[in-house]
Amino acid sequence: MNIAQQIADGISVSGILLLIALGLGITFGVMKVINMAHGELIMIGAYTSYVISTLADLPFIVAMAAAFVVTAIVGALMEVLIIRRLYGRPLETLLATFGISIILQQLVRIIFGPAGKSVSNPFNGALNIGSVYIPYLRLFIVGFAIMLVLITAYVLFRTKFGMLVRTVSQNRSMSDCLGINTPRIDMLTFAFGAGLTGIAGAVLAPLKNVAPTMGMDYLIDSFMTVVLGGVGSLLGTSLGSIVMGEANQLLTVFGGETGAKIIVFLLVIIVIRYKPEGLFKIERR
């Protein structure tokens, strides 16, 4: 067993987790919306990637940009048409977005058929350092995930829009009184979170079989990552994905990939039970 390889693989899993959880960190973490259609946003991003890079044969970067735009629009529509009416009622939101997830899955199935699609890998080859082997695609995913976190942090903490987002999430009625157009901010925030999720789907598409039902597994992984790190904290989500990714990889010694996943889920459940605020959330009052 090559420990260095395991750790390297763990980092690449962490990168994937960070990528899929980042958007949820916005929609769930900041806006407190339980979006059960999160996985379907990833799926839509992946399909956009398929359409742009495989069917239209355009560069991968175009696919990523298109995925952001498409899912951001889907997210904006979701927020305006449905989620907006349910703020403050988390269980109803959960149910409604569950309905949305079925709708999105079926729409995609009707358009593209039930069979899986594949997206060709834009980064062939791998990096070899000693005995450690890392495909370039995975290297790209990790780097890209980190870049996306930094961009998100910049948007949230250094721009006017980010300030408004934080203001609204902390006190909606006060923000209304201050003359902030809260419905608009809500829509844009959700669209931003959805867009990030869509990019994740686009980037992961070459790695996975792109199929209408691919979202469900991502949904649970994303929620576990966000909750583990601490809801509403970007740093928490990042650290959470590292812990989850490494644990997932290192625990494969016990009963393979599924065994590791079972153990990780158990551990996350225990963490939620004893520290619902997450592992890395600094308590404030």
Next chain:
Amino acid sequence: MRRVATNNAFGVLLVLFLALFPMFSSDFRLELMGKFIVFIIFAIAMDLVWGYAGLLSLGHAVFFGLGGYMLAISYSLQNGVPSFMTRFDITEIPTLMKPLQSIPAALLIGLILPSILAGIIGFFIFKSKVSGVYFSLITLALAKLFEMLVVNLQMYTGGFNGLMGLPRFPIFGEPMSLTAYYYMVLIITVLVYLFARWLTNSHFGKILKSIRENESRISFFSYNASNYKIFIFIISGFLSGLAGMLYVPINGFFSPLDVGLNMSTMVILWLAIGGRGTLMGAAVGTLIINWMSNLLSEQYPELWQLFIGVIIVMVVLFFPDGIYGTLKNRFGTYFDSLLNRKIDENMEMEMEKRDYANNLS
């Protein structure tokens, strides 16, 4: 209190219809209806937890599946070591599974094990500050976890493919006919309904409702809300296990799809659409959705799924009480006012007597 009359009238009609169903139905349809009646038990179990206590469990099929697997494995063990075990070079039935060789023992285990698991999970979660959405997320993870576990332990569970070719109806040794099994399921379901009705109408049921409405408040009236939640979770786990077991013989097949996310979300769907917080809503939702799904999914499988998604969104936005709840609120009062006029009159008189007595004193 007020709406008992309409509820009863509707319930009697429904049971009458279900009891007469075998007389004009093909075996194929009867088998389906039998399955759907079993699902009603599962929906009632879920309703107790979600509709009454306000706890949205996203992994309730864990209990359904645990019950079901106990009986399914038991059936598979009837003719010696089953093929899914021999494939992994297991030549002898593992010690832990030996009790399952007896069907009556499996029946008992299939009821007790889900109850114990529900108790453990309930104790673990409800004796902490975890609530609302976090409860839902934990149960979601549990559903996925359990599903993975069943797939992973394929040498004992048959894995991804599930357990197939299970004998149809030998619950008590002698094979039962489809019709006999159907009636047994119907009777058990009616009993479960009556039990759940007793439970929800009791003082206990009122406390459950008040936990749903305002959990922090009820603790200032001496009630330990977590004990109530644990208790109803155990009852619900028990009933879910029962439903899972009754499902196995009539389905003849049990797979990881019946234990994880798929089944867990299905039951939420039936309840949301039928109307949670009413037991009749659970029954109505289960029957309507399953029948429609069955009739429409053959002809328009994709559109039907799309339609289901749209219905859920519509129900959440516009009919939060579901089909039965909405109809009952619209028209129930009218029927009740016909049926209950007498009761109201009695109460008026009672109140007047009181007023009179008060004035005298």
Next chain:
Amino acid sequence: MAMKILETTDLSVDFNGFKAISELNFSLNQGEVRVILGPNGAGKTTLMDLITGKTKPTAGKIKLSGTDITGLEPYEISKLGVGRKFQGPNIFDNMTVFENLEVALQGYHPVFKALFFKKKKEITDRIYDILTKINLERKALNYAVNLSHGEKQWLEMGMLLAQDPQLIILDEPTTGMTADETYKTGELIETLFKGRSVLVIEHDMAFVRQIARMVTVLHQGKFLAEGTLEEIENNSTVQEVYLKEESHA
């Protein structure tokens, strides 16, 4: 010397460095009606939270009729006979008025007792008796959510009656009431809760005058003064604190 129903010694609570209550020594006699006054942020509601177990103290002790109740859970404390009315109605909205009173009844809290609880005639009679006292007998079967604000407040008082506690804690019971309703509430407190110990937070001075003999003033989580309403009104420290508040506002 009168029996003390409630006694706190050096009670303190600290919210991440902010001392909401600090070293408070407070006591209430059996059967006494006491009003707690104090400007915003004086720690009045926090004191109620501490007594009823909603908040756990960081230091100090709380005794109820001599029994130490420090750190107990709300349901344990209410079992020992403490009832609380929250600021703003805190009731069960989607349940009927009758059901609201029913769940407040004391003595059926263990799960199995609740399961096999039979609604005997005495109990129904008792609930109707309470309904008459709070003027809601005609609305017994209405959903609580449909009551007016004042009716909701009274319903919550009725729930306290059903609970039948020794110590009653009322957090601004007249908020949102008309002057007339406020006066009636004062009468309710005097007649319904006669003989019980009552602790009230209130701002409405007419109301305070109506119900209280003794007043305790808190300021920034600390004890400031105690005495009859007249004494308090003439107390120079109290005046100073309130004047300062006014000029800030």
